[in-house]
Amino acid sequence: SINSRADWDNMIDKALRDADRFVALVALLPEEKLWSDMADPKYGSYYNNIQGIIEHTHYHLGQIALIKKIIRSP
Numbered sequence: 581s582i583n584s585r586a587d588w589d590n591m592i593d594k595a596l597r598d599a600d601r602f603v604a605l606v607a608l609l610p611e612e613k614l615w616s617d618m619a620d621p622k623y624g625s626y627y628n629n630i631q632g633i634i635e636h637t638h639y640h641l642g643q644i645a646l647i648k649k650i651i652r653s654p
Contacts (some may be wrong), residue, residue: 606630 582588587614623629 602633 582591606646609626615625617623617625618629
């Protein structure tokens with residue numbers, strides 16, 4: 581839970597660290613691996629899953645932007 585500005589700042593810092601780690605791990609993935617299926621083919625390719633993570637993150641960023649707009653409106 582977020583109960584203070586410090587809690588908020590810590591959450592932001594963790595999110596940015598996690599994003600940096602995600603990018604670093606994706607960069608290590610050989611390109612041919614991107615197009616192969618994950619451990620179980622029903623989950624699709626690594627590329628589709630990585631793209632899904634990115635799209636899902638953008639969805640949540642949009643939610644945050646809308647909430648901020650609502651909060652700041654008179």
